[in-house]
Amino acid sequence: MSESSLSSSAYTPTTVYIQPTTGLAALNLRDLWLYRELVWFMLWRDIKVRYKQTALGAAWAILQPVLTMLVFNFLFGNIARMETDGGLPYPIFSYTALLPWGLFSMALNSASRSLTSNQNMITKTYFPRLVLPIASVLGGLLDFAIAFVVLIGMMTYYGITPGIHALWAVPLFLLLAIVTALGVALWLSAINVQYRDVGYALPFLSQFWMFLTPIAYSSRVISEQWQVIYSLNPMAGVVNGFRWALLGVGNPPNLLIAVSAGIALLILVSGLFYFRNMERTFADMI
Amino acid sequence: MSIAIKVENISKRYKIGLASQRFQYGMLRDVLADAAKAPLRLAASLIGRPLEDPGRNAGYIWALQDISFDLEEGKVLGIIGRNGAGKSTLLKILSRVTEPTRGMVTVRGRVGSLLEVGTGFHPELSGRENIYLNGAILGMKRAEIARKFDEIVDFSEVGQFIDTPVKRYSSGMYLRLAFAVAAHLEPEILVVDEVLAVGDAEFQRKCLGKMNDVASQGRTILFVSHNMSAILRLTQESIVLQKGRLVMRGPTPEAVDFYLASGQTQAGERLWSDEEIPASAAPFQPIALRVRDPRGAVSDTLRSVEPITVELEYRLAAPITGLRVGIYLSTVRGEYVFTSFDVDEPALYEQHAVRQAGHYLSKCQIPADLLNEGRYILGINASSFGVKRYFMDENALAFNVDPMGAPGMQWAEPRQGPIRPRLAWVIERD
Structure with missing residues (x-):
């Protein structure tokens, strides 16, 4: 599509060729760039609407991880007496992990449904469809930021000061969580257009994935020979990274995190191609 | 003059299953079953005895077949066709919503379409917020929307409610706001589909005015409508689509005539084939609409001075409560002459409460x-008032009225107005 006709006089129309695309269509990131403002608008819409007509409003962004943390604390901290890294108090141990996990699962959930929940946009107008999952994935960042304030409060309470490396490490691990969520969501959202089974499978997928991620427990309970396989789950890398950066426990990023990042990139790139390849049938199938 | 749109041999194939209820969504189960059968099919074809699998290739329909035309910059082209003729599919391809199965379209410039009215409107957001959001979806830049914001609000006439969530809007306000955004997109090519069917008369006038403005600015417009008067007023040239094929291109009056005459198996009679009846019409099945002269002959040329019999033949597959079947009569300019239903008479309505x-x-x-x-054009409507409209075809049948013997024929002048009653004039002198 063309650039805007901001100055109609100086504007020269772009020629667009509409024809069947075959094979792996080009990624057409140029179009995505032209529509970058739409990503922003969709993101803004999702955030504006998210807690409309709720009594507690944005407090939910805090309540969700805090309540989960309390339940975990009761079950795994008090009853099961799960061992934490470096003898940390269980509440902050689990809450630090619940933050990136909350971001990830929310991103995965909303982005996987982003195409089907915006059906009328897809059947009525052209725009790069990638806009929808991208905006959905980014939509969780605000909630993350709100919930992060609570973490800062908890760290002050427990007297934990993160090292200076947290400044670069936290954004980096956040990026890894987002890339993973986007990659998986690209696959699932495209499949969901044709097979609504995704909607039913998604809660289970989130749940299993959460058990495979060291949120309620420490990844040290995984024996040495399984660590490489365990790090195939990029979210394990993210959670351990968060704990290392903010709480100063566990190992600094090593080769295992490279495996996590590699997997995340692989999912993202393959997801992009799959999504682009399916994109041309979205309007007919949805 | 350069070419704004060049359409070359466009075809579009749809899987029929997608439209029907039963296979609304392909089930993973079906695919798995299909995948399991695949090796068998391969083996069978290798030994030269293909497995019986009628569903595999039969389930497609061609919504468009080998459509080619081009349109110069600044021209307005009408697209005429019955329901299911492929008009919407063509517009969807031109606005890049869906890809053609074959062929190529070359488009110079931004395509804006009024099929997109209200796309992405969120009920919880205010009018102001929705203007920005909808503008962005239609491909406008934020600065561009901001610049046109006041104009859009003025046009929509929702001024004082602009900060109210649109879920509190009346449907008319909602529509006006949606149209206002789309109308201010200022694309090089504008695609308009039937939006004028909604909204009140005043607003429709405004929309048509806006379209005229756009056309006079030298932009290219594709206009789809069932409203022949709008087509005649706004376009000089039209194409006619019939069952997915382009059957005619010509000056709009000729194209309209051609369209109205098509589908009539014999002059003065219109028959409906099964594929022309949408599934939503059930249990009502229109069969035929005919006009007859007083001698009982079916003809498309009737006399003003003789009564005209209109008969509508149909079948009900199941009883319908409160059904009324009726006709619209309108001129080719699209002005209604009258509307009449078979149970307009209260006594008859009582008698046929359940058909x-x-x-x-x-x-x-x-x-x-x-x-x-x-x-004149006869349209038909079968509905239960306030419950459901089973079937409607506003352009079912066209016929001519010959004025021979009508009042005032001694003067060779056209008489204004659609009716020509014989009035009992009295001339008095004191």
């Missing part, structure tokens, strides 16, 4: 000395 399943003929007579000379 049983069966084969029916609803007949009426248009009295002599009523219609002026010219060409």
